[in-house]
Amino acid sequence: DQQVKQNSPSLSVQEGRISILNCDYTNSMFDYFLWYKKYPAEGPTFLISISSIKDKNEDGRFTVFLNKSAKHLSLHIVPSQPGDSAVYFCAASKNSGYSTLTFGKGTMLLVSP
Amino acid sequence: DVKVTQSSRYLVKRTGEKVFLECVQDMDHENMFWYRQDPGLGLRLIYFSYDVKMKEKGDIPEGYSVSREKKERFSLILESASTNQTSMYLCASSYEPDRVHEQYFGPGTRLTVT
Incomplete structure (x- = not known):
């Protein structure tokens, strides 16, 4: 039973355009x-987060939007750069019990020049 | 900066061997985690530990065990390696009182079992 879903295995975007990565949870x-970003042969690195009491969090070129009623969040990257090409993982946590993360399967973003 | 290090970047073992993967973090974090990453499956939690000598099963603990004798070190043990344990293994740590749940990852160990 997959609780965090990233339904797009891959996404291709041109440099300078917007990248939108989606994530649904149950x-x-x-x-x-x-959201974590992972380059090949490296560990994931933290990118941006959002609490359920907010609907938007912005950090430079990265913005995460949360729609609680739809159980949906998205990561926007504007403008996209070739160095953004990586696998992006969405993760979720419950504020009870142990602070573990449940990860989605990831979306591979390719930004072409 | 938080640093999480893993003992090997690449490892090749034979079926049936006992395999130890070591992870060390230098930020005095309470929580430590072991994941495996496989294509199309994302990151799956194997085991985690919230304190020295404490361990909890994650989503896929079968075939694995762990040891945490010191706060900074968390070991993953494959008692008898099998080919279906060929994977990328990632260690992570986090600071419990923060409750931000941000985890810091090591570079990973690519394990091949032949």
């Missing part, structure tokens, strides 16, 4: 959401 107990 567990209404999730109250904190994170």
Whole structure:
């Protein structure tokens, strides 16, 4: 039972355009959401997060939007750069019990010059 | 900066061997985690630990065990390696009181079992 879903395995975008990566979740107990970026042969690195009490969080070129009623979040990258090419993982956490993360399967973003 | 290090970047072992993967973090984090990453499956939690000598099963603990004798070190053990344990193994740590749930990852160990 997949609780965090990233339904697009890959996404191709041209440099300078907007990249939109989507994530859906099923567990209404999730109250904190994170995006990680992973380059090949490296560990994931934290990118941006959002608490369920907010609907938007922005950090430079990266913005995460949360729609709680739809159980949907998205990561916007504007403008996209070739160095953004990586696998992006959506993750969710419950504010109860142990602070573990549930990850989606990831979306590979390719930004072409 | 938080640093999480893993003992090997690449490892090749034979079926049936006992395999130890070591992870060390230098930020005095309470929580440590072991994941495996496989194509099309994302990151799956194997085991985690929230304190020295404490361990909890994750989503896929079968075939694995862990050890946490010191706060900074978390070991993953494959008692008898099998080919279906060929994978990228990622260690992570986090600071419990923060409750931000941000985890810091090591560079990963690519394990091949032949």
